[in-house]
Amino acid sequence: MRNLTRRELLAGSAAALTAVRMARADAPAGRVAISRCRTYDPAALNAALSSMFDQLGGIQPLVAGKTVAIKINLTGSPDQRLGHTPAERAHWTHPHVIGATVHLLDRAGARRIRLLESPWNTAAPLEEYMLEANWEPRDLLNAGSHVEFENTNWLGNAKKYSRLSVPRGGHMFRAYDLNHSYADCDVFVSIAKLKEHATAGVTLSMKNCFGITPCTIYGDGAGVDEPSPVPHGGRGSVIHAGKRAPSKSALPENDLSSPRDGGYRVPRVVADLISARPIHLAIIDGIETMTGGEGPWIADRVARCKHVAPGVLIAGTNPVNTDTVAMAVMGFDPMADRGRAPFETCDSTLHLAEELGAGSRDLSRIEVTGTPVRKARFPFRA
Amino acid sequence: MPPSDWVPLRWLAAWSRSDVSRLRGTPFNCVIGAPELDGIHTIADLNTAPVHIVGGGKWPRVAPNPGGAGPTGQPWVDSNGYAVRIAQAIDPAKPAWLAYSVPASQALRPAQFALAVCDAAAYGGHWIVCPDDRAWDATVAAARFFEQHKSWCTYHPAARLAVVADFSGPQRALATEVVNLLTRRQVAFKIVREKDATEANLRGMLEVLRIDAHEPASRDPYTIASEAHLKLSRRNDLLRLWNAGSINSFYTLSPDDRRGLLQLINYAAHEPSRLITVGLARAWASARLWMLNAAAATSVEVRRVRDGIELDLPPFAVYAAIELQS
Numbered sequence: 001m002r003n004l005t006r007r008e009l010l011a012g013s014a015a016a017l018t019a020v021r022m023a024r025a026d027a028p029a030g031r032v033a034i035s036r037c038r039t040y041d042p043a044a045l046n047a048a049l050s051s052m053f054d055q056l057g058g059i060q061p062l063v064a065g066k067t068v069a070i071k072i073n074l075t076g077s078p079d080q081r082l083g084h085t086p087a088e089r090a091h092w093t094h095p096h097v098i099g100a101t102v103h104l105l106d107r108a109g110a111r112r113i114r115l116l117e118s119p120w121n122t123a124a125p126l127e128e129y130m131l132e133a134n135w136e137p138r139d140l141l142n143a144g145s146h147v148e149f150e151n152t153n154w155l156g157n158a159k160k161y162s163r164l165s166v167p168r169g170g171h172m173f174r175a176y177d178l179n180h181s182y183a184d185c186d187v188f189v190s191i192a193k194l195k196e197h198a199t200a201g202v203t204l205s206m207k208n209c210f211g212i213t214p215c216t217i218y219g220d221g222a223g224v225d226e227p228s229p230v231p232h233g234g235r236g237s238v239i240h241a242g243k244r245a246p247s248k249s250a251l252p253e254n255d256l257s258s259p260r261d262g263g264y265r266v267p268r269v270v271a272d273l274i275s276a277r278p279i280h281l282a283i284i285d286g287i288e289t290m291t292g293g294e295g296p297w298i299a300d301r302v303a304r305c306k307h308v309a310p311g312v313l314i315a316g317t318n319p320v321n322t323d324t325v326a327m328a329v330m331g332f333d334p335m336a337d338r339g340r341a342p343f344e345t346c347d348s349t350l351h352l353a354e355e356l357g358a359g360s361r362d363l364s365r366i367e368v369t370g371t372p373v374r375k376a377r378f379p380f381r382a
Numbered sequence: 383m384p385p386s387d388w389v390p391l392r393w394l395a396a397w398s399r400s401d402v403s404r405l406r407g408t409p410f411n412c413v414i415g416a417p418e419l420d421g422i423h424t425i426a427d428l429n430t431a432p433v434h435i436v437g438g439g440k441w442p443r444v445a446p447n448p449g450g451a452g453p454t455g456q457p458w459v460d461s462n463g464y465a466v467r468i469a470q471a472i473d474p475a476k477p478a479w480l481a482y483s484v485p486a487s488q489a490l491r492p493a494q495f496a497l498a499v500c501d502a503a504a505y506g507g508h509w510i511v512c513p514d515d516r517a518w519d520a521t522v523a524a525a526r527f528f529e530q531h532k533s534w535c536t537y538h539p540a541a542r543l544a545v546v547a548d549f550s551g552p553q554r555a556l557a558t559e560v561v562n563l564l565t566r567r568q569v570a571f572k573i574v575r576e577k578d579a580t581e582a583n584l585r586g587m588l589e590v591l592r593i594d595a596h597e598p599a600s601r602d603p604y605t606i607a608s609e610a611h612l613k614l615s616r617r618n619d620l621l622r623l624w625n626a627g628s629i630n631s632f633y634t635l636s637p638d639d640r641r642g643l644l645q646l647i648n649y650a651a652h653e654p655s656r657l658i659t660v661g662l663a664r665a666w667a668s669a670r671l672w673m674l675n676a677a678a679a680t681s682v683e684v685r686r687v688r689d690g691i692e693l694d695l696p697p698f699a700v701y702a703a704i705e706l707q708s
Contacts, residue, residue: 081624083657084694124612131616134661134687296625 027354029365031056032316032325034376037287038309040088045100045313049283052315053104055369062187062280062317064109069185072098073193073208074117076295078133083296085307087133090290093191095135097285097313099143101191106144113144116181118153118211123230126151152179153231154216161217161227161250164276168356170254171268175276177217177227177250182277190279190319194286194310194326196380198293198302199240199262200270201342202330204323205282206349209273210266213239217247224248239269263338263346271352274319278358282322286312286329291380310378312371320359321366323350331379334361341381383423385432386477388412389525390425390510404513408522409529414510428510432476434469436462439482439509442501443494444628444650456566457628459649464562466507467539468549471573478507484514492520493700496674497651499524500701504632504645506535524701527674531703537634537643540621541572542586543614546579547593556603557593563607570620570633589614622661629655642666642706646698654697663690666706674701 033052037044053059073093082090102113119129126149127137141147150156158180165175182188192208200207214231216222218239221232225248237243240262245252258264292298292305299305312329316322324334327350333340338347350361360366363373389409393416394401402419405411412423425431445458462480469478480502484490495517502509503525511521528534545564547557564571574583576594584590591610621633621644628650634643642664648655665686670679682704685692695702 079622079624079626081657081659083625084659086624128612128616131619132622134622134692136688 027320027357027360027362028318029360029362029367030316030318030321031367031369032314032318032321033369034325034329034371034373035313035315036311036371036376037313038311040094040096040287042096042100045096046103048313049097049100049104049315052313052370053108056315056317058108059105059281060108062108063105065111066186067112067114067184068105068110068187068189069114069116069181070098070101070105070189070191071116071208071212072191073203073211074119074129074133075211076297077120078129080296082290082299082305082307085290088135089288090307091193091195091295092133093193093285094287095130095140097283097287098191099140101189101283102140102143102147105189106147110144110187112146112148114148114150114181114185115140116150116152116179116212118179118214118231119151120153121215121231121233123151123154125149150179150181152181152212153214153219154179154229155214155227156180158184161214163251166272166276166356168275170272170275171352171356172253172258172265172272173251173269174254175251176213176273177246178212178277179214182212187280188277189281189283191283191285194284194289194312194314194330195294196292196330196342198298199346200266200349201344201346202323202327202332202349203294204284204326205279205319206274206323206353207270209277209279210235210239210270212273212277213269217250222247239265241265263343267347267349267352270349271356271358274353275356275358279319280317282316282319284314284322284326286310286314286326286378304381308378308380310376312376312378318359320350320353320361324359324361324363324366325368325373328363328373329376329378331377331381334363383411388423388433388477388508389529390414390479390508392510392512393424394513404518409525410511410522428481434473434476434478436465436469436478436480436507438465439480441482441485441494442497442647442649442651457650459566459628459630461562461565461630461647461649462501462507462509463505463630463632463647464565465558466502466505467573468558468561470506471575472549478502478505480507480509482509484512490514490516491652492517493651496520496524496700497647497649499528500647500674501649503528504647504701504703524674527672527701531672534634534643534703537636537641539572540570540633540635540642542588542618542620543569543571543610544574544579544584544587544590545571545593546574546576546584546590548576553593553597556597556601556606559603560591560593560606560610563603564610565630567607567611568621568623568626568631569607569611569614588618618663619661620663624659624661625656626658627656629658640708642708644704644706646695646702646704648698648700648702651700654699655695657697658695660693660695660704661687661690662693662706664706664708665689666691666708668707669693670705670707671695672703672705673698679705 162183197203216227391410
């Protein structure tokens with residue numbers, strides 16, 4: 001192979017930069033709302049979220065007459081707390097935020113609302129998982145006129161998994177086989193927690209969707225040829241470390257020679273997933289949360305894990321935009337890439353999603369309504 | 383002195399009669415394998431003693447887990463409490479004793495000997511203490527604690543699930559392991575022998591798990607325990623623990639049901655527990671916390687949560703007991 005000339009090298013670099021600039025310029029940039037909210041009181045939440053939805057242009061056109069699927073964040077095991085702090089005040093989306101969202105969507109005319117999560121290591125009903133954490137799932141079922149739960153960590157209530165393709169071929173997989181609930185919906189909402197993440201830097205509305213992959217196919221105990229009947233373990237060996245393939249019934253990885261590093265793989269899978277399963281409404285619960293990582297299990301390794309109360313809610317109709325604003329509120333530069341906080345050891349999910357055309361991470365292009373970023377800022381690494 | 387009052391200790395071959403002075407002031411009043419001693423009950427042959435020797439006893443500990451504990455991984459625990467409960471169900475008239483030896487060639491700490499005492503005594507049984515100079519004070523202190531709280535042995539298990547089994551024949555191993563796993567799941571259950579499974583004895587139970595001769599021995603005990611808990615529903619948990627990790631629990635009620643006792647045994651004995659939160663379905667009015675080496679109980683703030691309560695506990699190394707008052 002001959003060496004490139006300097007002219008060719010410069011031309012190639014310019015072309016690459018141009019492509020990147022075009023990707024950023026093309027990537028959608030819309031409006032993101034920030035609201036100060038220092039309480040989980042349902043009335044206050046209803047008021048705050050209602051106002052935010054109005055600032056986003058209203059949700060009635062989005063959900064009226066539609067089936068709305070909401071991915072919530074119940075990561076880890078329900079028998080874990082950050083010290084004595086209950087999960088919903090540290091690393092889980094708070095049930096009152098979920099309930100208020102359900103109520104407002106219902107009031108806006110949603111025909112059916114389905115609450116989804118892939119709880120750890122179980123095919124048991126989502127209600128049981130919530131009960132174990134001392135939640136009352138009936139409160140959520142009663143927040144709207146037609147509310148359901150589904151555990152999406154396995155086949156669930158359908159006869160087959162739904163294959164959702166990633167536009168432009170995807171970073172890691174061309175398509176993902178998911179529980180039917182992620183296909184059988186008209187509107188998809190991600191309700192996340194405002195958190196850092198040990199592998200991916202941050203976990204916000206996009207990383208929340210990492211959990212839409214069923215562990216029966218993409219998990220440690222997944223069947224080799226066919227999905228296992230029930231999920232076992234997490235996604236470490238398939239997605240994080242790439243030590244084994246998903247069930248052969250699903251599509252294999254695009255490039256088996258790609259790095260087996262979680263900091264490379266996880267952000268790419270997340271970018272793929274939110275491109276395959278677009279998010280129409282992203283909500284981030286930053287009223288109370290934790291620093292240092294995504295859950296109490298990180299506290300063994302990271303001394304600065306602690307409960308904090310930033311007192312903010314963030315919402316937007318584009319997840320990349322919403323996560324961009326959330327990162328800024330957390331005191332991070334949304335344009336950061338690997339090597340810079342919070343992506344010291346990983347690639348930026350926001351950048352990778354932007355490359356797939358999912359949205360812009362350029363804060364200057366995003367209209368922020370409600371509380372300004374500078375007033376909402378709560379540095380996570382202070 | 384009736385067998386139910388015996389607190390057993392193994393006489394070391396290296397000891398002479400004068401070593402009986404070690405036992406003065408301690409709870410140990412029954413010695414295995416000793417010559418005749420004044421004022422101390424001696425048992426020459428355990429096989430003839432009016433006690434139930436629990437088979438398969440093992441040194442209590444957290445077993446090494448090569449996979450490590452990730453976001454949910456519960457450590458594997460070697461414990462004997464479930465076996466003591468089974469022995470008591472099989473033969474309620476006899477005290478249940480564990481006869482395992484101290485593992486050789488291990489750098490054992492005093493807390494681990496205290497754990498061995500607690501692992502049996504919390505359930506009303508006894509480990510036949512193997513004296514060890516490394517841990518004599520800790521062992522005596524643990525044994526003394528339970529002697530001072532002997533009235534707790536009159537309490538009965540709080541339960542909404544009954545496990546009905548005979549623990550004999552080909553089903554014995556399966557039934558035993560199911561009881562072990564239910565214990566690790568912090569399920570509040572009681573054990574009822576098949577012949578005692580009357581309406582009266584099952585009154586108040588929301589679920590009955592029968593492991594009988596028709597249960598295939600090849601069934602997975604983990605699946606049986608999980609399904610039983612699911613069938614009972616988490617909504618009917620009498621007890622929940624957060625950050626329990628290597629801790630087992632035993633929740634009992636006084637004969638008049640007005641007082642409760644939650645005992646927590648930490649199998650990672652050599653290090654303090656994480657910050658544990660206890661959730662109880664019953665709205666107890668007050669709670670007092672006992673720890674092994676504390677002179678007195680301390681009050682614990684009771685936090686009302688819907689129909690029940692939560693209690694935030696400080697870290698503890700080996701054992702804690704919460705007395706509850708309605």
